[in-house]
Amino acid sequence: MSTQTAPEPPTALEILQRVFGYESFRGDQAAIVETVRAGGNAVVLMPTGGGKSLCYQVPALLREGTAIVVSPLIALMQDQVDALLSVGVRAAFLNSTQDFEERERVENAYLTGQLDLLYVAPERLSSPQTKRFLANGNVSLFAIDEAHCVSQWGHDFRPDYLALGELADLWPDVPRIALTATATEATHREIRQRLHLEDAADFVSSFDRPNIQYRIVNKAEPRKQLLEFIRSEGDGQVGIVYALSRKTVEATAEFLRANGINALPYHAGLPAEVRAHTQARFLREDGMVIVATIAFGMGIDKPDVRFVAHIDLPKSIEGYYQETGRAGRDGEPSVAWLTYGLQDVVQQRRMIDESPGDAAHRRRLGQHLDAMLALCETVECRRVNLLAYFGERGTACGNCDVCLNPPQVWDGTVPAQKLLSTIVRLQRERNQSFGAGQLIDILRGKTTPRTQQWSHETLATWGIGNDLSEPQWRGVIRQLLARGLLITQGEYGTLALSQTSAAVLQGAQTVPLRTEMARIPRGSSSAKRSALADLAPRELELFEELRAWRASEAQEQGVPAYIIFGDATLREVAQARPLDESRLAGITGIGQKKLERYGADLVDVVRTYLER
Structure with missing residues (x-):
């Protein structure tokens, strides 16, 4: 027996x-x-x-x-x-x-x-x-x-x-x-x-995402800059755009749609059914751009998001890393793009001052913001800076904007002294405090109704900064705020000296500044240098045929396309060109169940293409 x-x-x-x-x-x-x-x-x-x-x-x-x-x-x-x-x-x-x-x-x-x-x-x-x-x-x-x-x-x-x-x-x-x-x-x-x-x-594991190219640019006209960036990435790219307020989300989505981008807004103020429908479209359709508050994105498994853009400064590096990490889950080249300016710093500082909680809580928020500003203003590799925040050492990546086009650094000590001196004189002589715009007008000697109203032409510092343009002065102020050499105060975000300002005024501390955010040459977008570039023309044609089959299958089942197969799997099929199901075994992402369910269909798509 x-x-x-x-x-x-x-x-x-x-x-x-x-x-x-x-x-x-x-x-x-x-x-x-x-x-x-x-x-x-x-x-x-x-x-x-x-x-x-x-x-x-x-x-x-x-x-x-x-x-x-x-x-x-x-x-x-x-x-x-x-x-x-x-x-x-x-x-x-x-x-x-x-x-x-x-x-x-x-x-x-x-x-x-x-x-x-x-x-x-x-x-x-x-x-x-x-x-x-x-x-x-x-x-x-x-x-x-x-x-x-x-x-x-x-x-x-x-x-x-x-x-x-x-x-x-x-x-x-x-x-x-x-x-x-x-x-x-x-x-x-x-x-x-x-x-x-x-x-x-x-x-x-390492926090490094080498397939993501980090870029940060000076904020001028953020929506136009965003549109230019999206268009530079090529038509039909999937992306997420983050903004801080619902109002900005709505306006930005409308602006992109008016300029031919398939964009939809997403924020917590929209009805639940609208949010669900928007998310479903994003997961199931190609070429969608979602403009959202941070209410969108956690747990999103969509692998082919080619870019994540921020048109407002994130509150912390943790949030920035989490949000940018939604790009390139498939390991393909992707871009994290951020536009940031002086008003972002002023707004964030004010939000911290007005936030509920005790002093320790506000101090922690301030530390988060300081780290984010340091990433924005660094003159070294962004990836090294980002990894250091998470306690990890890195080497220059050669792929972020700073590595591709290192910013110039200049001695901003004298302009900083001129600005700080103007703030001191206004406070001591007039008991006045102002925001960046009025201070820049004084430094550049620009007569306006407000400068005339306050007789600012009589100040000793009137016009002593006319060697710099208004955008350059805004860059100086932004960087001084980022370094803690200036602070904002009050409801209107007026500028004041910090505890460390005195060393600059006395000449005991120099102030090296960067000229502007690094720009990378047009055409060097990492998202464009996709692995698809490795496909021969016939393989690329077959890949597109396979994608069309996948889209039809996904629509019939009512599921996102990546649940059928990811692009990496279809790319391997296009290269292998299998004419029987046994040749599909071993291709990444094709397990037993999917081989049984889709194997014959994949082979049929390949055979039909090759017989043309």
């Missing part, structure tokens, strides 16, 4: 290849997967596009039970689940968009062990009812995505994340993995402390 031995359970690598269609793990992925599979906790800091999702999705398929994934955005859960279903993973979500029957179906699937992953929002998981429900099933692991939201000092704090620390007490034997693409050392410590992950293994 023969006995049958149970088949060996699959390995992590087998799951990666068979289900997700990737040949090998990258970086720390294998170590993270093994840590969680074995029941250990992990804190994962990995840049956007680095493959964070696989770090919990693979262990979810190796461990018995259902992985509970905490995802902060309800609007994106459907797409996250669709992507897993497309590769044969049993996934579902629970959120407020579902009716009673749908929620009941998902709950029964969880309780009867028919789910590999279940997505929930932190608000839902923090409720006692949800915790009681989960306790009646078999939880294999908890994955806490966007874990930086637990930081009360961070750029995207969400109170419901604080309750997730209770998971350690309620499920002490269930592994937990916290993941984020954005965390300073301080935020990293907060994640470990507030989520009770003191014993967790740490996995910190």
